[in-house]
Each structure stands twice: as C-alpha cells, then as structure tokens.
Amino acid sequence: xxxxxxxxxxxxxxxxxxxxxxxxxxxxxxxxxxxxxxxxxxxxxxxxxxxxxxxxxxxxxxxxxxxxxxxxxxxxxxxxxxxxxxxxxxxxxxxxxxxxxxxxxxxxxxxxxxxxxxxxxxxxxxxxxxxxxxxxxxxxxxxxxxxxxxxxxxxxxxxxxxxxxxxxxxxxxxxxxxxxxxxxxxxxxxxxxxxxxxxxxxxxxxxxxxxxxxxxxxxxxxxxxxxxxxxxxxxxxxxxxxxxxxxxxxxxxxxxxxxxxxxxxxxxxxxxxxxx
Amino acid sequence: xxxxxxxxxxxxxxxxxxxxxxxxxxxxxxxxxxxxxxxxxxxxxxxxxxxxxxxxxxxxxxxxxxxxxxxxxxxxxxxxxxxxxxxxxxxxxxxxxxxxxxxxxxxxxxxxxxxxxxxxxxxxxxxxxxxxxxxxxxxxxxxxxxxxxxxxxxxxxxxxxxxxxxxxxxxxxxxxxxxxxxxxxxxxxxxxxxxxxxxxxxxxxxxxxxxxxxxxxxxxxxxxxxxxxxxxxxxxxxxxxxxxxxxxxxxxxxxxxxxxxxxxxxxxxxxxxxxxxxxxxxxxxxxxxxxxxxxxxxxxxxxxxxxxxxxxxxxxxxxxxxxxxxxxxxxxxxxxxxxxxxxxxxxxxxxxxxxxxxxxxxxxxxxxxxxxxxxxxxxxxxxxxxxxxxxxxxxxxxxxxxxxxxxxxxxxxxxxxxxxxxxxxxxxxxxxxxx
Numbered sequence: 001x002x003x004x005x006x007x008x009x010x011x012x013x014x015x016x017x018x019x020x021x022x023x024x025x026x027x028x029x030x031x032x033x034x035x036x037x038x039x040x041x042x043x044x045x046x047x048x049x050x051x052x053x054x055x056x057x058x059x060x061x062x063x064x065x066x067x068x069x070x071x072x073x074x075x076x077x078x079x080x081x082x083x084x085x086x087x088x089x090x091x092x093x094x095x096x097x098x099x100x101x102x103x104x105x106x107x108x109x110x111x112x113x114x115x116x117x118x119x120x121x122x123x124x125x126x127x128x129x130x131x132x133x134x135x136x137x138x139x140x141x142x143x144x145x146x147x148x149x150x151x152x153x154x155x156x157x158x159x160x161x162x163x164x165x166x167x168x169x170x171x172x173x174x175x176x177x178x179x180x181x182x183x184x185x186x187x188x189x190x191x192x193x194x195x196x197x198x199x200x201x202x203x204x205x206x207x208x209x210x211x212x213x214x215x216x217x218x219x220x221x222x223x224x225x226x227x228x229x230x231x232x233x234x235x236x237x238x239x240x241x242x243x244x245x246x247x248x249x250x251x252x253x254x255x256x257x258x259x260x261x262x263x264x265x266x267x268x269x270x271x272x273x274x275x276x
Numbered sequence: 277x278x279x280x281x282x283x284x285x286x287x288x289x290x291x292x293x294x295x296x297x298x299x300x301x302x303x304x305x306x307x308x309x310x311x312x313x314x315x316x317x318x319x320x321x322x323x324x325x326x327x328x329x330x331x332x333x334x335x336x337x338x339x340x341x342x343x344x345x346x347x348x349x350x351x352x353x354x355x356x357x358x359x360x361x362x363x364x365x366x367x368x369x370x371x372x373x374x375x376x377x378x379x380x381x382x383x384x385x386x387x388x389x390x391x392x393x394x395x396x397x398x399x400x401x402x403x404x405x406x407x408x409x410x411x412x413x414x415x416x417x418x419x420x421x422x423x424x425x426x427x428x429x430x431x432x433x434x435x436x437x438x439x440x441x442x443x444x445x446x447x448x449x450x451x452x453x454x455x456x457x458x459x460x461x462x463x464x465x466x467x468x469x470x471x472x473x474x475x476x477x478x479x480x481x482x483x484x485x486x487x488x489x490x491x492x493x494x495x496x497x498x499x500x501x502x503x504x505x506x507x508x509x510x511x512x513x514x515x516x517x518x519x520x521x522x523x524x525x526x527x528x529x530x531x532x533x534x535x536x537x538x539x540x541x542x543x544x545x546x547x548x549x550x551x552x553x554x555x556x557x558x559x560x561x562x563x564x565x566x567x568x569x570x571x572x573x574x575x576x577x578x579x580x581x582x583x584x585x586x587x588x589x590x591x592x593x594x595x596x597x598x599x600x601x602x603x604x605x606x607x608x609x610x611x612x613x614x615x616x617x618x619x620x621x622x623x624x625x626x627x628x629x630x631x632x633x634x635x636x637x638x639x640x641x642x643x644x645x646x647x648x649x650x651x652x653x654x655x656x657x658x659x660x661x662x663x664x665x666x667x668x669x670x671x672x673x674x675x676x677x678x679x680x681x682x683x684x685x686x687x688x689x690x691x692x693x694x695x696x697x698x699x700x701x702x703x704x705x706x707x708x709x710x711x
Contacts, residue, residue: 232333
C-alpha cells in the first residue's frame with residue numbers, strides 16, 4: 001500500500017515537473033520552430049507546429065545581413081570578462097563579510113542589494129556622461145566594467161551565502177598552520193567553495209549574456225553584443241518574426257548549450273547549503 | 277642619405293594621409309527601404325573611397341531611446357541618425373542637430389513641400405527625407421463588388437462604415453475593417469488622432485488645454501469603437517501595422533486604413549493572396565475639410581556633436597538624391613524606390629506604372645498639413661502627433677485608454693475622461709503654456 005502511494009506521488013511529481021519544464025521551454029521551442037518558417041507562415045492566424053514548409057532562408061539572410069560572429073565574440077568577452085573581474089572583487093569581499101563580520105556587515109549587504117532595486121534608467125544619464133568623458137562609449141572595456149558593477153551585489157551575496165556554510169574552524173586551522181590570508185583564500189576556502197564559485201560564475205555569465213539595457217544603450221557599431229544583433233531584426237513596418245526568431249535562436253543557442261553542459265554544477269552550486 | 281630618408285618618410289606620411297579613411301556611424305531602423313540603402317551603400321563608398329560606413333540597425337523604439345540619449349548628452353556615437361518627423365522640430369529647436377546644406381545638384385526644391393516644411397525650423401533644414409508616407413484606404417475590389425458598392429476616390433467615414441458592414445462575413449472569417457488597436461503613440465494614436473482631425477477634434481486648444489472632453493472627441497472614439505465592434509476582427513486591440521498587414525494579405529480584411537507604404541506589400545504577388553484585387557482611395561473625411569490621413573517621414577540627420585559632419589552630409593546627400601532613386605530602380609525595380617520625398621518621382625511614368633498607389637500616396641501627403649492639422653486652430657505642429665517632448669508619454673497613456681475602450685473594459689466616455697485627466701496632469705507638471 002505504502003509502495004503504491006509512493007509510486008503514485010512519484011508519477012504525479014514527474015508529470016508536474018515535465019509539465020512545468022515544458023511550459024518554460026515552450027517559448028524557446030516556438031522561437032526555434034518559427035525560425036524555420038516563411039514570414040507569412042510565422043504571422044499566420046492559424047499557425048502550424050510542425051507541418052509547414054521548412055526553410056533555412058531566414059538563417060541565410062540573417063548571416064548575410066549582420067556580422068553574427070563579431071556580435072558573438074563581443075558577447076563572449078563582455079559576459080566572461082565581467083564575470084571573472086566580478087569574482088576577483090567579490091571573493092575577497094564575501095570572505096571578509098562571512099569570516100570577519102562587523103556589526104554593520106548585514107546593513108552593508110542589504111545596501112548592496114538595494115542598488116539592484118533602482119530602475120537602471122534612473123542612472124542612465126550620469127553613466128552615459130561618465131562613459132563619454134572617459135571614452136568608454138562603444139567599447140568592450142566599458143561594457144565589462146558596467147556589467148561587473150551591475151552583477152557585483154548578486155555575486156557578493158551568493159558567495160557570502162556559500163562561505164557562511166563553511167565552518168570557521170577549518171580556516172582557523174589553516175591559520176594555525178601559518179597560512180597567510182592569501183593562502184587561506186586560495187588553498188583552503190576556494191577548493192571547498194568551488195561548486196558555489198562555479199555556479200556564481202555561470203549565473204553571472206548568463207545574466208551578462210542576457211542583459212539588454214546597458215548593452216544596447218552603451219554600444220554602437222564596435223562593441224555591440226548579441227542583444228543588439230537580435231534588436232536589429234524587429235520592424236514596425238514589414239514582416240519580421242521569422243528572421244527575428246532565427247536571430248534569437250542564434251543568440252540563445254550558445255548559452256543554452258553552456259547551461260546544458262554545466263547544469264549539474266549549476267544546480268549543485270545553487271542548492272549548496274539549501275538543506276541544513 | 278638623410279634627404280632620401282626624409283623624402284621617404286614624407287611620402288609615407290602623405291600616402292597614409294591620402295588613404296586615411298574617415299569612418300561614419302549610421303544609426304537606422306530595420307525597414308525594407310533602409311535595408312536596401314545598406315545593401316547599395318557600396319556604390320557610395322566606391323565613389324568616396326575616403327569614407328567608410330558603419331551601420332547600427334535597431335528596432336524603432338530602441339533606436340529612439342539610444343539616439344535621444346546620445347544627442348541629448350552630446351555623446352557623439354553616431355554621425356548619421358535616422359529620425360522621424362516627430363523628433364526633427366523638437367531637436368532642431370534644441371540645437372541638437374546640424375543644419376544641412378547641399379549643392380545645387382541636390383535640387384532642394386524638388387522635395388515635397390509638406391515633408392520639407394516638417395523638417396525645417398526657423399528656415400533651416402535639419403534633416404533630409406529618406407522616405408515619406410501618409411495613410412490611405414486599401415480595399416478588396418472583389419468584396420466591394422460583391423457587396424454591391426463602389427468605393428469613391430474620396431470616401432466619407434459614413435460610407436466606410438456602411439461598406440465595412442456589408443463586406444463582413446464573420447462565419448467565413450472575413451472582416452469588413454481592419455484598423456490599428458495596439459496601444460502606443462505610434463500605433464493606435466497615429467490612426468485615431470488622424471481620424472479625429474477629420475471629425476474636427478484636437479489634442480489641445482490655443483492655450484494648451486486638453487480637449488478630450490469635447491463633443492468632437494466623443495464622436496471620434498465612439499465611431500471607432502462602434503465600427504470595430506460591428507465589422508472588425510477579434511482581438512483587434514493587439515493589432516498594429518504588421519498584424520493587419522498579415523490579415524489583409526491573407527484575405528481576412530475588406531478595408532484596411534494604414535500607411536501608404538503598405539501599398540507595395542499588399543500588391544506584391546509573392547506575399548499577398550489578394551494582390552490582384554486591391555484598390556486604393558484617399559483616407560476618409562467627415563465633410564469638415566480635413567481628411568483622416570497622417571504625415572510621416574523617416575529622415576536622415578547629423579547630430580550637432582558629430583565630428584564628421586562633412587562626410588555625414590555627403591552620405592545623406594547621396595542617400596536622399598535623385599541619383600539614389602535611379603540606382604534603386606536599376607537594381608530592384610521602380611516599385612522599390614523610397615516613396616514620398618521628391619516631386620520628380622511622381623512625374624516619372626515608369627514609377628507611376630510600377631506603383632498603382634503612387635498618385636494616392638502623393639495626394640495624401642500633399643493634403644496633410646502639419647501646421648494646421650485639424651479644423652480648429654492648434655498651438656502645435658504635427659498631424660498624428662503633437663511635436664512636444666511630453667507627447668511620447670501622454671500619447672502612449674491615452675493609447676492605452678483607447679485600447680481599453682476597444683476591448684470593452686471601459687466605455688468610450690470613460691476612456692476620454694481618464695485621458696483628459698492624465699493629459700491635464702502632465703501638462704500642468706510640464707508648466708504649459710510655456711512662456
């Protein structure tokens with residue numbers, strides 16, 4: 001009887017999980033399918049899921065009209081660059097907050113998080129003027145800096161949470177063995193917190209890859225990443241859904257593949273310390 | 277020996293100066309005519325080897341946000357900007373744009389006067405029109421015949437309602453009328469504001485007092501909502517240009533009132549199932565002397581912050597010239613020539629034969645008057661918009677009210693009274709009337 005009810009609930013949960021997964025994945029699937037349709041089929045009032053004339057014409061046109069690989073390279077540099085620079089700052093910051101807290105650490109953490117609550121457009125003009133004066137407009141360096149700063153609060157928070165799970169005694173033991181602060185972080189803390197650091201890195205690569213406010217505003221012809229590539233295929237007068245879908249598919253597939261290969265690491269890191 | 281080295285160095289310097297290319301960055305929208313311009317720009321660079329072009333193509337709203345930020349902060353990211361007739365008078369007045377001057381071969385007097393006047397501030401031309409458009413009636417001749425009616429060249433709104441009703445066959449999925457319903461200052465507001473002009477309504481009186489509580493606005497919105505309820509397609513509040521284009525091309529619409537550029541799409545046999553059955557007429561009127569058509573042009577301008585204004589002006593001169601029209605005609609055919617900017621295009625028989633909607637386009641553009649858009653006097657410039665910086669915000673907010681009235685969530689009267697309140701509030705905050 002107990003086995004039966006456990007099987008039943010397993011089936012229900014599996015069904016629920018697949019349904020939710022299907023719902024989340026459906027827009028991506030729809031985009032992929034639309035990218036193989038003609039423009040007329042893409043906007044048809046009675047769209048077909050699979051029974052349509054499959055065509056690669058949209059991909060051909062998108063590749064001939066835009067420098068896809070330049071945008072792709074810019075996205076790689078900006079997302080990975082900003083995540084690595086962010087880690088360099090966030091690891092020591094999270095270490096000090098987790099292991100050498102003061103009475104204001106919590107307030108400081110909350111203040112850092114509060115910067116994420118401000119609508120980005122609120123600081124658009126000052127940041128634009130700073131970029132103009134420092135010659136950072138339309139440069140990858142500028143975008144790496146802004147992406148690093150935007151994601152830093154989340155990185156510090158995530159790492160702080162992981163580091164808090166590590167017993168202070170382990171670090172104390174290394175100190176007793178004569179480790180410096182650098183040794184303590186590099187040889188003791190980082191190996192233990194590696195899943196957390198990896199998931200922080202991956203999550204920030206994804207966040208930077210998908211960021212579509214600052215990357216669109218602060219770039220023009222030279223540093224524009226894939227978000228600008230997608231934005232160039234929407235049109236107010238003329239059919240564009242199929243080409244836009246092809247551009248979107250080409251922009252999301254690399255990050256989907258990265259997510260697929262690193263999902264184990266990502267889930268492990270995100271659930272690190274969740275059950276205690 | 278020293279002399280030789282010096283001469284070589286001078287030669288190298290000279291040659292590097294000769295071949296140093298000036299790069300201009302062009303921001304543009306993803307419309308068919310702009311894509312053609314980008315494709316054909318090799319002809320320009322072949323003639324001007326000292327100029328290199330870099331393109332930034334973006335969705336209209338994103339482009340607007342980007343170029344506005346750049347021009348307002350003098351960022352200097354772009355040397356040529358694609359902007360509309362809404363921005364030119366505002367930006368020209370602010371000193372954000374460089375004045376354009378061309379040589380005699382450009383033939384400035386050939387530009388359509390209604391378009392040119394919208395791009396001129398204090399006698400100075402701040403942008404050159406790349407393509408211009410108005411709005412017109414597109415209808416199915418076969419359905420009109422079946423309904424036993426004849427579309428006049430200058431229809432009235434009363435006739436449109438009667439014809440739309442007679443053409444509607446909801447069971448067969450054919451709807452008499454397709455109009456924009458999607459909320460936005462460039463979406464439903466473009467259509468309904470143009471429509472309201474022909475009903476005698478206006479956004480503001482001479483003292484900048486909002487007029488949504490007027491009888492004329494009440495008549496306009498009630499007509500629009502009733503017409504769409506009677507003969508419009510389901511879910512019309514989500515329909516913009518592209519959705520209605522798809523409906524019309526697949527034979528689901530009897531009448532579609534929208535941009536004149538749609539003429540080329542609906543008569544294109546590759547995409548349109550009804551290409552052979554499309555007729556054109558002027559936008560409707562209500563017997564008050566103003567038709568319900570708008571006036572818009574995508575233009576090319578040079579921001580005042582550009583360091584390469586000479587090269588940028590050279591490019592604009594090429595892209596908006598007669599020579600460019602001829603180039604497009606030779607490579608893509610006359611029907612693909614950017615319309616609505618030059619009178620000479622409409623005197624060209626080859627163009628008239630290739631584009632059956634050409635004369636209606638010209639008549640529509642010429643009948644629109646951005647300075648006196650409606651029956652009563654107004655303090656603003658613009659036919660389907662009000663050329664003030666606040667309009668994007670209030671236009672979209674009012675558009676949401678009108679869209680809600682179309683869905684039936686609120687009545688036309690409620691939508692108008694909410695619009696009156698929200699526009700009043702914005703204008704009070706912005707301290708209108710400005711001294």
